[in-house]
Amino acid sequence: MTGPDTWLLDDVWLVPMDGPPDAPLGAVRRGGLRVRGDRIAGLGALRPEAGERVIAGGGRIAMPGFVQGHAHATQTLFRGLADDLPLLDWLQQRIWPLEHAHDAASTRASARLTFAELLAGGTTTVQTMESVRHTEVTCEEALTAGLTAVIGNCLMDLADGGVPPGLPTTAAAAIATTDALRRRFHRRDGRLEIAVAPRFVLSCSDELAHAAAAYAAEHRLRVHTHAGEHPAEVAAVRARYGRDYLEVLHDQGLLGARSSLAHCVHTTERERELLVLTDSAVLHCPSTNLKLGSGIAAVATYRQLGLRVALGADGAPCNNRLSMLAELRLAALLQNLAAGPGVFGAAQALWTATRGGARALGLDHEVGSLRPGLRADVLLFDLDDAALPLVADTPAAIAGTLVYAATERQLRAVLCGGEFVLRDGELLRYDRRALRAAAAAELPAVLQRAGLAR
Ligand SMILES: [Zn+2]
Structure with a gap:
């Protein structure tokens, strides 16, 4: 009788990210990490068991996947096609026409580019909002990629505000699409969840928003939407409803402990009270908030x-980019400006990128830290690099090194579900040149259909 494959990652600096709020990295120590199948079987002062396979860690940092x-x-296929625009122009002129022009093949090419890039950068769990159609393709590719994913087809039923005709569906059709995805994919392989994903307030009727909330409650699904991103969008919501953004979402039943809201850059005191009252999670995207000129989210305040x-x-x-290391660094830098150095510093940014993120998505029991029983999603960083601090021998120094100085160059290996997907800096599951070529072959027809051919 044989059980799952068991092996030992020996001689690493364990950064478990399982500590209390004031010391979130947990007990940083030198030791080993045992993997059994796709799970962490143990960590600490471990010795190889008789006949056990041992992989040398070489004194590298071992931390949970992002x-x-x-x-x-x-949207990954559209990288570089919508630069230097504010949110509503960005959506109306480029993103909605391009999403509408997707077919199954171009959606697949985009999904493959995405998951390869995420894994190469150490992201082993992701929540995504897809377009109105072809989300089943993205689900298939997430399962192939091997990462943990929460995926929702975007719900939109309003055609005003520059939305291309034919992109929105009826409210009933939007929920039916989510329902078909749920029946086929929800909890597949224990690592794919289907979420209910209204795009944002301006693209959903009250009827759709209420139906989405009811459907999510009935099936205990996560709700994933955008909120309070840009001043012009916030003003448009206020003009339409006479209330602030999160008040509208609250009245529609879309806030709650299973809800997560991208951005929340512009929130009033009343809206922050609603976030606390409903235990809704905030999804902070600092690069996007800067690139679209949206503002700086009060992340330090949200944490407090x-x-x-x-x-x-x-x-x-x-x-x-789709780089968590880039987001980490920017999140900490921006909060040093907005709230003062150290209020939301390197250790907090690292926590937010791992266990904090897992808690926000309700996946703390599966991913986000190094604990026995959790998925063996592990990053190995080599800090022996002339571009990094010469000494990183305390939790604070390790956090500072990873958050402020490290790049993907020092990320030498990524374990996803107990399997190496990146090793010695090489991506194993994907041929990135072939992915790029396949995506490039899809793009001209998408641009043609979108009316954006050059
Ligand atoms: Zn978004």
Whole structure:
């Protein structure tokens, strides 16, 4: 009788990210990490068991895989096609026409680009909002990629505000699409969840918003939406409803402990009270907020209020990277400016990128820290690099090194579900040149259909 494969990652600096709020890295120590199948079987002062396979860690940092709370796999094909525009122009002139022009093949190419890039950068868990159609393709590709994912087809039923005709559906059709995805994919392989994903207030009728909330409650699904991103969008919501953004979402039943809201850059005191009252999570996307000129979210304040916060790269056309290391660094830098140095510093940023993000997505029991029983999603960083601090021998120094100085160059290996997906800096599951070529072959027809051919 044989059980799951068991092996030992020996001689690493364990950064478990399982500590209390004031010391979130947990007990940093030199030791080993045992993997059994796709799970962490143990960590600490471990010795190889008889006949056990041992992989040398070489004194590298071993930390949990990153958890990204907000991304759009469907948009990765459009990277570089929508630069230097504010949110509503960015949507109306580029993103909505391009999303509408997707077919299944171009959606697949975009999803593959996305998941390869996420894994190469150490993101092993991601929540994404897809387009109105073809989300089943993205789900298939997430399962193939091997990461943990929360995926929702975007719900939109309003055609005003520059939305291309044919992109929105009826409210009933939007919910039916989510229902078909749920029946086929929800909890597949224990690592894919289907979420209910209204795009944002301006693209959903009250009827759709209420139906989405009821459907999510009935099936205990997560709700994933955008909120309070840009001043012009916030003003448009106020003009339409006579109330502030989160008040509208609250009245529609879309706030709650299973809800997560991308951005929340512009929130009033009353709206922050609603976030706390409903225990809704905030998904912070600092690069996007800067690139679209939206503002700086009050993440340090949200944390002080006890809110759950995750980080995300958002869509490739509004970033234009999908790098958690880039988001980490920017999140900490921006809060040093907004709230004062150290209020939301390196250790907090690292926590938000791992266990904090897992808590925001309700996945703390599966991913986000190094604990026995959790998925063996592990990053190995080599800090022996002339571009990094010469000494990183305390939790604070390790956090500072990873957040402020490290880049993907020092990320030498990524374990996803107990399997190496990146090793010695090489991506194993994907041929990135072939992915790029396949995506490039899809793009001209998409641009043609979108009316954006050059
Ligand atoms: Zn987004």
